[in-house]
Amino acid sequence: MGRLNFVKDSIISSGEKQYVFEGIFDPDLELFTIAIETNFGSGSLNFDNISLNVINEDKGTIIPLVKKMVALNQLDSKIDRRIIRIFKPQGDEKFFEEELKIGEIITQTLVPGIKCIVPLALYGNEKHTYPIVNESRVAELIKLAYDSWPKDDQGEFKISGADLKIRLADLIILYNALKHSYPYWDDASLNADEIWSKSILRAFSDKTDQDFLKTLKWIANSLNDGHMFVDLNGDSNKDIATLPLLFDVAERKIVVKKVLDSGLIDQVKAGDELIRINGKKPFDILRSTDSLFSGSAQWKLAKSTVALTKGKKDEVVHLNLKRTNQNISIDISRTYPYSEYTSGSDRNNRGKSEWISKDIFYINLNKTTTEVHMAEILKAKSVIVDMRGYLNEDTETFLSHLTDKKLTSNSGMFTPQILYPDYQKVSYAIGSYTIEPALPIVKAKIFLLADATGQSATESFLSAYKQFKVATIVGQPSSGTNGNINLISMPGGYRFVYSGMLVKNPDGSKHHLNGVLPDVVVKNTIKGIKEGKDEILEEAIRLATEDK
Incomplete structure (x- = not known):
């Protein structure tokens, strides 16, 4: 548009x-x-x-x-x-194929001994439904609700998560929205009623808007949805930083992946094992940090390792490291800006697209597009496409150059058509797409690099290439989060985002949390990290070299 x-x-x-x-x-x-x-x-x-x-x-x-x-x-x-x-008005066209019928009702037990009966369809005209409500009574109800909102001494609204009434109101809004429209309850760690009862208890204990923000993040963590995040209007990370170090997990150990401050390179080395952070075991901190994020195990790990040392900016952190048989004790200040997300390509110092050898071209789709480098791609015998992160192009652009015939598939995306409460009897509109061949046709062998930092549109790309067998995927499972999102804005300035679409792999298998699985699995090794190797890229280079 x-x-x-x-x-x-x-x-x-x-x-x-x-x-x-x-x-x-x-x-x-x-x-x-x-x-x-x-x-x-x-x-x-x-x-x-x-x-x-x-x-x-x-x-x-x-x-x-x-x-x-x-x-x-x-x-x-x-x-x-x-x-x-x-x-655009559609006249008498149906919104969904299925329609609610006059006479359909729901009967719901609220508490033992008390039920509510609600009609799902009503007669009506352009102005109102029947029976016509008493407008003065409705006005009274609206005024009563308006008057009940917290206000300051000047009569201005004072709406904050520090107020118990606001916290409870937000939970009611959130609980009903999620129970009605969240498509992945089967993958949640707790069922809806367990989350509801525990979050209510937390809300009564919370005292500040930040306390309640943690409660909302706990809910998100329990629901295991990589799209899910919570934020608070006016909340800022400007006073939050991390150490200038990136960490990774290899061979069941947390090790330094990358030193971001040149002043530390003589004291801290890639591959150093992290033993303690301010006297605490790093895996204990990792598990605690993990509770702030939602999604698959691999997505949480990718974000938790970035957040491992986050805290107050410029504060000194004491680290105990181990290098072979040498124990290292060092104090480092939090000076590096904190960001929840770092792509897999950035973690491995992969920036510009370039020739790896005279026959192998590497392209980083986090930084550029295939269209920009089509001349090089056409000359190459093998092309390695880095998809560890968010992409700069859509699925169809490059795929259309890899086929000489029309490709048709379902997208694996199921848009829910919700008529009944509590996500019951849901039907779906199933998306599909067609790829028309486009010139020039690329003859090179294609290798796609993947890891847990590839999410959403990246996964659409990966799953399509896997389905049509036009590329070999090398690396680790992707995030396991795709589809569109829903947004709930709540009193107090809180926003809660979650997946609104059910997504499967094109072959019908499970995608949520599993992600797109690589054809060739590559695990990080401490030896490789010490030597500064990008092990996923190196495996793709080896395969491309052998494939000549």
């Missing part, structure tokens, strides 16, 4: 100003999106009275979109979006 008269550079002044965006769109357009995106360091953007004026044959129809004032406040990421989607 294109942008119509997009003039972001003009929205730079303070004060009120009216903006008009004009353009012509296809009459068959099914979805029209208006997006407001801010990228500012401080302050806020307020907007109101947004409307869409559709002019057809000199007749105008004005559709009000936003009537009341809406504010976009500064986020830690400095990016905020509000998106309004307008769907």
Whole structure:
């Protein structure tokens, strides 16, 4: 979808100003999106009275979109979006193939001895459903809800996770949304009722908004979904840092993978075993850090090793290391900016795409695209494609150059069509795609590098290439998280993101948590780490060399 008269550079002044965006769109357009995106360091953007004026044959129809004032406040990421989607009317066309019928009800036991009976379908017209409710009673209920919100001495809303009522309200919102629409309950560590009861107890014990943030992260951890994350508006990592060291797990030991500070290279070496962090066993800290993340075991490990030494910026951390038979004791300050994610290619110093030998070309899709390097790819006998991380291109782009015939497949993505509560009797719309061959056709052997840092779109890429047998995957299982996401915004500034789509491998086998499995498995070794080797890449080079 294109942008119509997009003039972001003009929205730079303070004060009120009216903006008009004009353009012509296809009459068959099914979805029209208006997006407001801010990228500012401080302050806020307020907007109101947004409307869409559709002019057809000199007749105008004005559709009000936003009537009341809406504010976009500064986020830690400095990016905020509000998106309004307008769907083309479909007349009497069904939303889903299946429909609820008048007379269908649900009967649910709330507590022993008390049940609720709720109709799932009602008669109605364009204005209301039947029976018509008493509008004054509804107004009273809304006012009562409004008056019950916490306020400060000036009568302004004071909504924070430090308030028990807000914490309980958020859990009710979250519990109902997840129970209704989360597709992977079978893979959760606890069932819905266990999570509900334990999170309620935690909420009563929590005192601050940060305490409750940890409770929400505990919920996410229990649900095992790599898409899942929780954040708090205004929360910042600016005072959080890590040691300038990257760690990895090899042969059941935590070892230094990479030294990021040149001033430490004479004191700390790749391959040094981590024995203690401030007197604590590193695996105990790793397990504790693991509890802050959600997803598969391999995804949690990838993120936990990055977060292993995170804490207050510039604080000194005491490490005990072991190098062969030498014990090393060292104090290091947390000076390296903390990021939850580091791609597998970055962990192995893989940056630019380049010739490995006169016949083997390496391309890093975290940094570039196959289109940019098509000339080199066409000359190579073997191409090694690094997919350890997030990609810069979609599945079809390169795949279309690897086939001389049309390829058709289901995408493995099942969009739930939810009519009933608690994710019961769910049907699915199954996605599919077709790849048309594109010139020039690439004749080189293709090797794909994979590990747990490859997630979502990367996994679509990997699973398609595996299905059509056009490449050999070398490395380790991918993250095991694909599909689209749902977002829940809750009072107090909390946001909870989770997978909304059920995803399987194209052959119907399980993808969630398992990931895309490599054809050739490569495990990290302490010897390889000490020698600074990228063992996954080296195995691909060996295979490519033997395949000549």
